[in-house]
Amino acid sequence: MDCYLEYLDNTMRRQVLLFLWFLCITSVCGQVSYSIPEEMEKGAIVCNVAQDLGLDHKRLKSGKARLHSGDSAEYIELNRDMGVLLIKERIDRETLCGEITPCALHLQMILENPMELFRITIEITDINDNAPSFSSSEKRFEISESAVIGSKFVLAKAIDADIGTNGLQSYLLKPTHNFALKLENQADGSKKVEMVLQKPLDREQEERISLILTALDGGQPRMSGTMQITVNVLDANDNAPVFTKTVYKATLRENSQRGTSVITVTASDKDRGSNGEISYAISNLEARFLDLFQIDRQTGEVVLIGEIDYEKAKLLQIDVEATDKGGLSDSSKILVDIIDVNDNSPQLKILSNSDAISEDSPENTVIAMLSVNDPDSEKNGEIKCHINDEIPFKIQNTMNGFYSLVTEVALDREVSPQYNITVTCSDEGVPSLSSSVTLTLQISDVNDNAPDFERSSYEAYIVENNTPGLSIFTVKATDADWNQNARVSYILEDSSVNGVPVSSYVSVSADSGVIHAVRSFDYEQIKDFQFHVKAQDGGSPPLSSNVTVKILIQDQNDNPPQVLYPVQTGGSVVAEMVPRSADVGYLVTKVVAVDVDSGQNAWLSYKLQKATDRALFEVGSQNGEIRTIRQVTDKDAVKQRLTVIVEDNGQPSRSATVIVNVAVADSFPEVLSEFTDFTHDKEYNDNLTFYLVLALAVVSFLFITCLVVIISVKIYRWRQSRILYHSSLPVIPYYPPRYSDTLGTGTLPHVYNYEVCRTTDSRKSDCKFGTVGSQNVLIMDPSSTGTMQRIQSEKNILDEPDSPLEVSRMGLGDVACFR
Numbered sequence: 001m002d003c004y005l006e007y008l009d010n011t012m013r014r015q016v017l018l019f020l021w022f023l024c025i026t027s028v029c030g031q032v033s034y035s036i037p038e039e040m041e042k043g044a045i046v047c048n049v050a051q052d053l054g055l056d057h058k059r060l061k062s063g064k065a066r067l068h069s070g071d072s073a074e075y076i077e078l079n080r081d082m083g084v085l086l087i088k089e090r091i092d093r094e095t096l097c098g099e100i101t102p103c104a105l106h107l108q109m110i111l112e113n114p115m116e117l118f119r120i121t122i123e124i125t126d127i128n129d130n131a132p133s134f135s136s137s138e139k140r141f142e143i144s145e146s147a148v149i150g151s152k153f154v155l156a157k158a159i160d161a162d163i164g165t166n167g168l169q170s171y172l173l174k175p176t177h178n179f180a181l182k183l184e185n186q187a188d189g190s191k192k193v194e195m196v197l198q199k200p201l202d203r204e205q206e207e208r209i210s211l212i213l214t215a216l217d218g219g220q221p222r223m224s225g226t227m228q229i230t231v232n233v234l235d236a237n238d239n240a241p242v243f244t245k246t247v248y249k250a251t252l253r254e255n256s257q258r259g260t261s262v263i264t265v266t267a268s269d270k271d272r273g274s275n276g277e278i279s280y281a282i283s284n285l286e287a288r289f290l291d292l293f294q295i296d297r298q299t300g301e302v303v304l305i306g307e308i309d310y311e312k313a314k315l316l317q318i319d320v321e322a323t324d325k326g327g328l329s330d331s332s333k334i335l336v337d338i339i340d341v342n343d344n345s346p347q348l349k350i351l352s353n354s355d356a357i358s359e360d361s362p363e364n365t366v367i368a369m370l371s372v373n374d375p376d377s378e379k380n381g382e383i384k385c386h387i388n389d390e391i392p393f394k395i396q397n398t399m400n401g402f403y404s405l406v407t408e409v410a411l412d413r414e415v416s417p418q419y420n421i422t423v424t425c426s427d428e429g430v431p432s433l434s435s436s437v438t439l440t441l442q443i444s445d446v447n448d449n450a451p452d453f454e455r456s457s458y459e460a461y462i463v464e465n466n467t468p469g470l471s472i473f474t475v476k477a478t479d480a481d482w483n484q485n486a487r488v489s490y491i492l493e494d495s496s497v498n499g500v501p502v503s504s505y506v507s508v509s510a511d512s513g514v515i516h517a518v519r520s521f522d523y524e525q526i527k528d529f530q531f532h533v534k535a536q537d538g539g540s541p542p543l544s545s546n547v548t549v550k551i552l553i554q555d556q557n558d559n560p561p562q563v564l565y566p567v568q569t570g571g572s573v574v575a576e577m578v579p580r581s582a583d584v585g586y587l588v589t590k591v592v593a594v595d596v597d598s599g600q601n602a603w604l605s606y607k608l609q610k611a612t613d614r615a616l617f618e619v620g621s622q623n624g625e626i627r628t629i630r631q632v633t634d635k636d637a638v639k640q641r642l643t644v645i646v647e648d649n650g651q652p653s654r655s656a657t658v659i660v661n662v663a664v665a666d667s668f669p670e671v672l673s674e675f676t677d678f679t680h681d682k683e684y685n686d687n688l689t690f691y692l693v694l695a696l697a698v699v700s701f702l703f704i705t706c707l708v709v710i711i712s713v714k715i716y717r718w719r720q721s722r723i724l725y726h727s728s729l730p731v732i733p734y735y736p737p738r739y740s741d742t743l744g745t746g747t748l749p750h751v752y753n754y755e756v757c758r759t760t761d762s763r764k765s766d767c768k769f770g771t772v773g774s775q776n777v778l779i780m781d782p783s784s785t786g787t788m789q790r791i792q793s794e795k796n797i798l799d800e801p802d803s804p805l806e807v808s809r810m811g812l813g814d815v816a817c818f819r
Contacts, residue, residue, distance in 0.1 A: 031119040034085075037127050038093040043086055046076060046122065049109065050083025053118055057083050063111030067120075068351050068371070076107060076122060085120075093124045094161035101163050108371065108402075110352045115366045117351065117402065128166035128219025132158040134227040139213075141195075141229070142327035145203040146236025152182065154283060154321055154331040155193040158215030158225050165218035172214040179211065179231075187335065188317050194331070195229070203233040239270040240328030241278045243320075248334040250302075254310040255341045262293065263334055265300040267322030274325035283319040283331065293318055302334060310340040311375040342380040342429025347373045348437045353405075356442035359413040367393070368405040368439055372425050380429035388422045395423060405439070413443040414480040447485040447539025451477040453547040460515070463554045464523040472506065475513040475547060477535035487538035488513075493546065497529040506551065508533055515549065523555040524596050557601040557650020563658040565592040575661040578640075582632045588617065591624035591658055593646045603649035609657065610643035617662070619644055626660060636664050 032052050050060055060080045067078050077088040097103030107120040134156055141153055160168040171193055173181035178199045184192040211229040216222055243265060250263040269276040280300040282293060292306040302318065316336040323329040353368035374381045385395050385403055394408040405421065419441045426434035453475065460473035479486040490513040495502045507516050529551055536544040566589065576589040595602040606624040611617055616636060618629045640662035647655040
């Protein structure tokens with residue numbers, strides 16, 4: 001026994017050396033193959049897979065290397081630290097594969113970041129660890145002594161779970177005096193064992209014969225199993241049963257129901273009586289055949305009693321035996337072809353998948369690896385996989401039975417932040433069977449969208465004289481990105497308005513985009529301005545966009561009208577002269593006023609507030625023209641005082657008042673006498689008041705008045721000389737520079753200039769001039785009464801028919817100016 005164990009140990013050592021010689025045979029496309037014997041100790045090293053695949057240990061750890069072994073038990077494990085494959089559980093080739101050869105474990109090693117797949121094939125080689133065995137330790141035959149030489153008797157076959165040379169190799173029958181052993185090779189590689197009579201039997205000499213049948217394998221050392229055969233010699237049975245066929249063939253669909261008739265075998269026996277009665281039996285000793293088929297002992301009909309599976313066995317061989325009552329027998333076999341039925345759906349396994357990828361991932365980025373298997377055959381096992389439509393992914397067949405799910409085009413999280421990807425695999429059977437699996441993939445955001453304003457530009461309005469800090473308007477921008485990348489901040493771009501930084505006019509809230517006024521605006525100083533607001537997101541790097549905002553200042557009625565004509569002087573009395581012959585509608589003068597506001601705030605209207613004689617004059621409400629409303633009579637007073645109020649159209653309205661003095665007279669002396677009395681009375685009253693207050697103040701006032709009169713006379717003479725001798729144009733009413741009115745509305749929004757055109761002889765010109773109307777406007781100084789005679793003489797000169805100087809009527813009526 002010790003020698004036997006030592007011999008077995010030496011054999012194991014030789015097999016291990018043979019295994020090491022076959023290790024680490026690397027194939028292309030990320031595939032390696034190894035060969036190991038069965039029954040290796042737990043923890044034994046299979047190979048250095050990292051070295052064979054050209055991977056370092058760091059890559060195994062960073063890639064979270066792991067093994068995927070499908071449905072088979074996990075016999076192999078990976079040691080990431082050493083990069084080697086180890087035996088995890090003892091492997092029994094017979095349990096793992098049975099009769100299938102070669103027997104191999106198909107593993108997949110998966111790495112992540114980046115995702116890689118390596119195929120590993122480990123072939124399990126057989127060792128001689130199983131001895132041949134018979135299902136029964138004893139076999140009995142009852143053979144007539146009349147059995148003819150050459151009669152065959154079927155013996156039970158031995159079973160050896162090992163394969164190849166370690167499997168069953170030969171049989172040995174002892175003793176061989178009467179019987180010889182006959183072996184016949186069968187289609188499935190097994191041997192048919194028969195005992196052949198080679199010497200006639202004689203019951204009288206030997207009633208019972210004992211034989212030993214030994215089954216031997218080819219292993220080292222060889223192992224064997226024995227069965228005891230006992231032959232009881234009977235009286236003569238001359239003929240043995242004979243089957244009609246040596247081989248019967250049948251076909252059977254794998255989904256056939258129990259009770260289905262497979263085939264009926266037939267044997268005949270020439271003997272009569274009990275020696276000719278035949279019984280049938282299945283001689284296969286494997287339990288699987290006894291569980292699958294049953295034969296009618298009388299009729300020979302073989303019936304299916306179990307479930308058959310094409311994926312487990314494609315061809316079944318049933319050994320049948322026909323035996324008569326005399327103990328003679330014959331054998332035959334039934335070859336049953338199993339027809340495949342598409343009864344297996346494709347099996348999908350997710351080897352590795354990513355839960356989320358960035359939206360800027362390049363095309364063909366692997367997001368999942370799957371293995372697909374269909375155990376059916378031919379068309380029933382051909383698989384095609386596809387994914388649901390209208391998603392930016394595709395599925396690729398990377399290796400036989402392995403698929404990769406990759407991106408097909410660039411992703412956009414703003415279009416779809418999540419995808420539910422359904423992978424469906426269908427076989428080519430009829431009807432087709434399919435399986436599916438759904439993966440959920442999140443798309444992580446990248447800052448690839450700049451903030452977008454709701455409008456291309458904004459206009460906002462604010463009323464002037466606003467309170468500083470008032471909210472004017474809100475700009476709004478949205479960002480299609482997510483989280484921090486979509487957080488928008490608003491920034492006021494640097495610029496200037498009329499040389500002043502825009503930040504001194506407005507400010508922008510960084511979070512809300514609300515625009516606030518920094519100062520109070522004045523419409524008369526600035527009517528509108530524009531600036532740029534930038535919206536910037538919180539991404540890295542940040543993205544931004546600009547928008548133009550225009551602020552329009554709205555006018556308020558904060559300015560009263562300004563009277564331009566007639567000019568209100570402090571010391572002089574300005575009078576418009578109306579002849580007593582004036583008709584109804586005679587234009588006395590025109591009140592000219594402006595309002596620096598705009599719109600309806602600058603629409604002016606005129607009305608007569610007070611008048612010496614309200615029945616004589618009226619004021620045009622729109623144009624400010626003062627006209628007579630009846631015929632002037634001699635009874636009308638020379639001195640007429642009109643108070644005109646000018647109002648704008650604002651809410652509330654603002655107004656200005658102007659006093660217009662009108663002289664109703666035909667001659668200058670009459671006018672002068674009236675206005676002189678008026679002025680002297682006023683001076684007397686004023687002087688009397690001043691004398692009563694302080695005598696010194698009166699003396700000073702008289703001195704200043706005399707000085708002003710002298711200067712006025714000098715200036716008047718100088719102006720008269722220039723008018724009479726150096727100018728061909730008449731004296732016109734006073735209009736302030738850059739103001740005039742040609743529309744008759746009473747407002748002067750624009751600058752106009754009047755031009756007077758004359759020929760050398762004004763009386764022959766296209767413009768007609770009146771010589772009397774030159775006295776219509778008088779400017780009377782209270783201190784100028786002493787110059788009346790000189791003024792009268794100058795008037796005579798003007799009245800001469802040949803005088804070259806005539807006064808023109810210029811829209812406001814005939815005018816003349818005297819100081």
